[in-house]
Amino acid sequence: MGFNIDTQKICSELESSDRRLKTTILEELRDKCANGAKTASADEIAQVFDQLYLHLLKCYEDKFESVRDRAVQAVSAFLARLPPTDFHLMNVVSTLAERMGKAETVEPSEEIRLLYIKQLNLMVCLYAKMGSVGVFRECYPLVAKILIKSIKDDYPVVQREGCCTVVNLARVADTQEFRPFTESLLVPLYSMLNHKHAQARISAIEAIGRLSLHMDASGDAMRRLFNEVSPLLMDTMPLVRREVGQMGILMLMELLDRYSFFERILPLVLCCLKDESPEVLNHIYPQWLKCGVQYFNENEAELSQQEISDLPAENYPEDIKRPTIGCRGLVQRSLRLLQLITRETSDWKDNVRLHALKLLYQFVLHAEAAMTAKFFEIYGDLAHACIDSVAEVNAEAAKVADLMGRLLSYDAWIDHGFDGLERNARESYMRCFYHMFTASLGGTYEQLMRLANLLRSTDYSHTLKPGFQHYILKLLDTIVDKSQKINAGQNELEDLYESVYVTGIKVMALSNSLESSSNEDVNxxxxxxxxxxxxxxxxxxKTHERWFHLALKDVENLDAALEDNAEPVMLLDGLINMCHIRATYVHDLIEKVKIVFAHCCDSAQVKIFSSLSLATLFWSKTMNIERERSTQMLSEFVSQIVEPYLTWKAGSNAEAMRSLAMATLCALAQGAESESVEVLPSLAKHMPSLLEDRNVTTRHYAIKAVVYFREMSVEELKPLAYATMQRMDDPSAGIRILAALAVGKLKPKFSETDTEIEYEKEVWDAIVKRAMDLLLLYHESPEKEMKAAVEVTLQVLARSHPEAWEERYQxxxxxxxxxxxLHELYNRLTINEAPDPGNTLTSED
Structure with missing residues (x-):
């Protein structure tokens, strides 16, 4: 006999109370069975086990942990060598159920509980060859209890082994016999899905996937299964997400009623195809292709006909491989799920919204034109996702919209896209439409014109939202690009470009007003x-001169008490800053400004006047007309906009407007230098009071503007000269310096008759002498800058009036x-050359 064991002696020793003796006997028995009985036949080993099993199983309840441990190992060693019969199956399973299948924890040792569940797993694998024969079906209630207890165990290794046993059992079990126990096994498995160990979650998912093949598909159990497992598609561990995808693959390939559940199974797989981890994508994608092949083979008659005419879109994404006809067919029959997916794009959790959009992308990629009919159902939700506060989410939404524009049937969705824009003048719909329309190949002249006119309306082009403004400009750019690919006449194109220009300039104007410095949208x-x-x-x-008045015409509702942040005021302000003042619309602009000055609040008036003062600096560059007309327009502009605010009025707003009027006058004198020579003299009467204004800013601009009052008679210039000299005593150091410099730049225009010119020269000489006296007085000032300015002016006056200089020095x-x-100054400035022929306070420099 190859397996010689004294069974009676062993049974007697196992009845002993000596722990060491029993432990030694059990270890020897395990080693003999595992290593020393290789020559023994299975029947011989079975004969020995028949005599020992009762005593061995009794040791499972021994009070010593070491005895229980060795007993389990010994029984497992026997089971591994026994022939595939079910003779001892019920005995062992019953013993395990006593130790591990009750509600309370009978076995305190975690390691022994692990041995118990491993032993059960071993029996499942050994008796798998038996199928449904014997008493295995009678063991299911006990096995289920053991498995449930193991899955609920506090020891993670026991839990994972329990899941492994479930998987092995589900592989071989008969569905009809095993089905009654599936739901009771699933409940603890669902609890494991939240386990802190990723490996435990993976094991649970694998077990759930195998159990799903035996479930009753008619009840709510399958619905709950998907609801429990789906959240793990967003698990932080890639291997967990991969296991969910693997579960979906298993169900697509082997679930008997899979056609009824495609809509719920597909998300488990499709999400993995858009996973950021390569180990997930590389594992699932080849198996997904197999699912497509299987579906094609099952529906070959229908799909083979579809494949012939199902060519890829002309603008199909270059970096994406087109799914096979079988994979596309799988998704195209499951489009009812789209509403559920898009509903999740509004979830309060960021990762849920992102997950839903990635899934939607895969649906679009596979469904292609078949999804066009569903566009109206998901348009609103996708549009909302395009403005999500999380950058990653709205970027994914943009990718989905781009793909829809490429793959959906353009003629079928474009009208609904327009309808959404017309009904919802919001940034969300604008962004979604932009990505779809830009990516598509369509666009007739009528559609481009309809879109351009829609964007030109106040609902769109007058928005104050920077993001909205940005996408309006981008959509206008798309219109211009598509306009070069359509058949349209020159006049039609010019009408289209007119709308694009007016919309673009208005959006840029508002964007410029919102951000005074240069910004990306303006650029x-x-x-x-x-x-x-x-x-x-x-x-x-020329383009501004041709069409700008149309944008100016759209500035409405100014006749109200609007603040500076009101949309009409900001639009007018931005238009002035963007395009300045031009001949073709200067009259319209004057009328708009007059309405603002008459009705709007103080802040709005100041804002517009400030922009006008800056715009007038470019008068000579923007007024592209002959000088005579330019002078007339300048005179009209000054008389209607500037002059009314040069006279003194009480109040802080009047003071601010007076300062701005003076600033505008100063800017005009520089920006329209030749024209202002003829216009400024009419305003000289206002200058003395402006030079003495209590507001330092007003005085500052006034003293800067004095030097531009030219071609005036001595009598007209005389008040200005004395008022300028008085500013050398101004409280502001800057104004004192400017006044000292300005005195030397005043230049009268003398009469042509001899009698009058003599008189005027005498009067002017008196003014010059008075100026020299003051300048010599201020030359002793401790201010270095003031002293330098005085020397500059005295040098000019000494050169033009040497006799007066000699007299005033003495x-x-x-x-x-x-x-x-003073003597040193005199020596530097005194010249022996003859004076300049013109008696002036300034040189020509």
């Missing part, structure tokens, strides 16, 4: 306008406190 808008100019074969200035010398400095 992008300028590039758009330049593109239009090129297509029109024109210039930027007069000032006795009264000077620093005679050496």
């Amino acid at each position: 992008f808008g300028q590039m758009l306008i330049e593109k239009l100019v090129t297509l029109l074969n024109s210039s930027l200035a 007069r000032a010398l006795p009264m000077a406190q620093k005679k050496d400095q």
Whole structure:
């Protein structure tokens, strides 16, 4: 006999109370069975086990842990060598159920509980060859109790082994016999899905996937299964997500009633195809292709016909491989799930929204044109996702919209897309439509014109939302690009470009008002306008002159008490800053400004006047007309906009407007230098009071503007000259310096008759002498900048009036406190050359 064991002696020793003896006997028995009985037949080993099993199983309840441990190992060693019969199956399973199948924990040792469940797993694998024969079906109630207890165990290794046993049992079990126990096994498995160990979650998912093949598909159990497992598609561990996808693959391939559940199974797989982890995608994608092949083989008659005419779109994404016809067919029959997916794009959790959009992307990729009919159902939800506060989410929504624009049937969705824009003038619909429309190949002249006119309306182009403005400009750019690919006449294109220009300039104006410094939208808008100019074969200035008045016409509702942040005020302000003042619309602009000054609040008036003062600096560059007309327009502008606010009025707003009027006048004198020579003299009467204004800003601009009052008679210039000299005593150091410099730049226009010119020269000489006296007085100032300005002006006056300079020097010398400095100044400035023929206070420089 190859397996010689004294069974009677062993049974007697196992009845002993000596722990060491029993432990030794059990270890020897395990080793003999595992290693020493290789020559023994299975029947011989079975004969020995028949005599020992009762005593061995009794040791499972021994009070010593070491005895229980060795007993389980010994029984497992026997089971591994026994022939595939079910003779001892019920005995062992019953013993395990006593130790591990009750509600309370009978076995305190975690390691022994692990041995118990491993032993059960071993029996499942051994008796798998028996199928449904014997008493295995009678063991299911006990096995289920043991498995449930193991899955609920506090020891993670026991839990994982329990899941492994469930998987092995589900592989071989007969569905009809095993089905009654599936739901009771699933309940503890669902609890494991939240386990902190990723490996435990993976084991649970694998077990759930195998059990799903035996479930009753008619009840709510299957619905709960999907609801429990689906959240793990967003698990932080890639291997967990991969296992969910693997479960979906298993159900697609082997679930008997899979056609009824495609809509719920597909998300488990499709989400893995968009997973950020390569180990998930690389594992699931090849198996997904097999699912497609199987579906194609099962529906070959239908799909083979579809494949013939199912060509990829012309603008199919270059970096994406098109799914096979079988994979596409699987998804195309499951589009009812779209509403559930899009509903999750509004979930309060960021990761749920992102997950839903990635899943939606895969549905679009596989469904292609078949999904067009569902567009109206998901348009609103996708549009909302396009403006999600999380950048990653709205970027994914943009990808989905882009793909829809490429793959959906353009003629079928475009009207509904327009309808959404017209009904919902919001950034969300605008973004979604932009991505779809830009990615599509369609776009007729009528559609482009309809879109351009829609964007030109106040609901869109007058928005104050920066994000909205940005996408309006981008959509305008798309219109311009698509306009080059359509059949349209020159006049039609010019009408289209007119709408694009007006919309673009209004959006840029509002964007500029919202952000006073240069911003991306304004820069992008300028590039758009330049593109239009090129297509029109024109210039930027001519384009503004041609169409700007249309944008100005859209500035409405100014006749109200609007603040500076009101949309009409900001639009007008931005338009002035963007395009300045031009001849073709200067009259319209004056009327708009007058309405603001008459009705709007103080802050709005100040805002517009401030922008006008800056715009007038570019008068000579933007007024592209002959000088005579330019002078007339300047005179009209000054008389209607500037002059009414030069006279003194009480109040802080009047003071601010007076300062701005003076600033505008100063800017005009510089920006329209030749025209202002004829216009400014009429305003000279206001200058003395402006030079003495209590507001330092007003005085500052006034003293800067004085030098531009030219071609005036001595009598007209005389008040200005004395008022300017008085400013050398101004409280503001800057104004004192400017006044000292301005005195030397005043230049009268003398009469042509001899009698009058003599008189005027005498009067002007008196003014010059008075100026020299003051300048010599301020030359002793401790302010270095003031002293330098005085020397500059005295040099000019000494050159033009040498006799007066000599006289005033001699007069000032006795009264000077620093005679050496005055003498040094005299030596530097005195010249022996003849004076300039023109008696002026300034040179021509």
